[in-house]
Amino acid sequence: MKKSFTFSIIALVLVLFSCGEKKTSSQASSTEPFIESGAIWLDTDGNQINAHGGGIMYHEGTYYWYGEYKGDSTYWNPKVPNWECYRTEAGGVSCYSSTDLTNWKFEGVVLKPDLENEDSELHPSNVLERPKVIYNDQTKKFVLWLHVDSHNYGKAAAGVAVCDTPNGNFEYLGSMRPNEAMSRDMTLFKDDDGKAYHVYSSEENRTLYISLLTDDYLKPTGTFTRNFVDKSREAPAVFKKDGKYYILSSGCTAWDPNQAEYAVADSMLGEWTVMGDPCSGKDAHITFYGQSTHVLPIAGKDGAYMAMFDKWNKTDLIDSRYIWLPIEFKADNKIDIAWQDKWQVSQVF
Numbered sequence: 086m087k088k089s090f091t092f093s094i095i096a097l098v099l100v101l102f103s104c105g106e107k108k109t110s111s112q113a114s115s116t117e118p119f120i121e122s123g124a125i126w127l128d129t130d131g132n133q134i135n136a137h138g139g140g141i142m143y144h145e146g147t148y149y150w151y152g153e154y155k156g157d158s159t160y161w162n163p164k165v166p167n168w169e170c171y172r173t174e175a176g177g178v179s180c181y182s183s184t185d186l187t188n189w190k191f192e193g194v195v196l197k198p199d200l201e202n203e204d205s206e207l208h209p210s211n212v213l214e215r216p217k218v219i220y221n222d223q224t225k226k227f228v229l230w231l232h233v234d235s236h237n238y239g240k241a242a243a244g245v246a247v248c249d250t251p252n253g254n255f256e257y258l259g260s261m262r263p264n265e266a267m268s269r270d271m272t273l274f275k276d277d278d279g280k281a282y283h284v285y286s287s288e289e290n291r292t293l294y295i296s297l298l299t300d301d302y303l304k305p306t307g308t309f310t311r312n313f314v315d316k317s318r319e320a321p322a323v324f325k326k327d328g329k330y331y332i333l334s335s336g337c338t339a340w341d342p343n344q345a346e347y348a349v350a351d352s353m354l355g356e357w358t359v360m361g362d363p364c365s366g367k368d369a370h371i372t373f374y375g376q377s378t379h380v381l382p383i384a385g386k387d388g389a390y391m392a393m394f395d396k397w398n399k400t401d402l403i404d405s406r407y408i409w410l411p412i413e414f415k416a417d418n419k420i421d422i423a424w425q426d427k428w429q430v431s432q433v434f
């Protein structure tokens with residue numbers, strides 16, 4: 086009697102358990118992976134994706150994600166005692182490719198570090214951050230700009246590299262202080278008319294410069310504007326919708342999160358109108374513990390944009406995670422980036 090009662094209880098538990106399982110699997114009926122905020126993201130080889138401070142370029146049916154390929158040990162730079170200068174070895178620029186934004190194939194390190202020459206800007210002891218790539222329709226070259234710095238961030242320069250293919254070996258052309266001004270956090274923006282702009286934190290990160298590039302995208306033209314003067318904005322990400330330009334940025338608090346802000350303009354060179362914090366939901370006031378790096382227009386989907394953030398782990402930088410969220414457009418050029426634990430591309434775009 087006791088035995089059969091125990092058996093019935095076990096059978097009931099198993100039935101309930103399997104019902105619960107069924108419900109879960111029918112909710113996630115599709116096999117499409119989720120974009121899960123702050124989770125460990127694996128590439129198609131099963132390795133953790135290492136593409137920080139990056140951006141995505143869409144080219145001929147494929148998304149290419151370029152980012153900082155961080156070394157695996159983090160240290161506090163002993164030569165910089167006065168701020169939290171956590172560092173890893175700079176491992177160059179990585180590239181991953183995808184056709185669906187969720188399955189990412191590692192294409193390799195497309196801008197290689199220079200392991201031999203300690204004087205090289207690409208030596209791992211230096212800083213290589215925030216790489217962005219755009220395609221030049223005239224020269225047929227893929228052009229990469231990135232923040233190039235000395236070990237203590239004193240050099241404050243921008244480096245340029247080119248390649249004939251999106252996933253080949255980029256040739257490093259060297260660095261400069263564009264418009265004779267410091268350049269740290271940066272992004273690139275290619276406009277509909279083919280003109281491209283370099284957007285960078287300058288003047289000790291106090292002022293954001295927007296600089297028109299030459300037609301080959303390799304140099305500044307000398308036409309530039311100083312924006313958000315003395316407002317200390319960094320981590321810029323630029324996009325355009327319905328003729329309006331938007332800049333998303335963070336404040337300056339090293340690797341620690343702070344409040345995001347966005348601004349809108351009728352022209353890339355300004356004037357910019359500050360609109361406030363675009364984030365909403367859990368931990369919105371500190372950008373969900375993230376920092377902006379890029380905004381991606383979704384290919385073939387009018388009005389669909391995805392904001393990309395890094396969730397830095399300052400004491401283990403290689404394990405910094407990613408937060409990607411859709412942008413919702415509202416009246417009067419307002420936008421909303423709402424927190425989501427996880428979402429599926431096909432359900433949103």
Ligand code: DGJ
Nearest residue numbers: 138214270319320339340
């Ligand atoms: C904040 C910047 O946005 C990052 O790219 C990096 O340079 C850190 N500062 C370094 O502290």
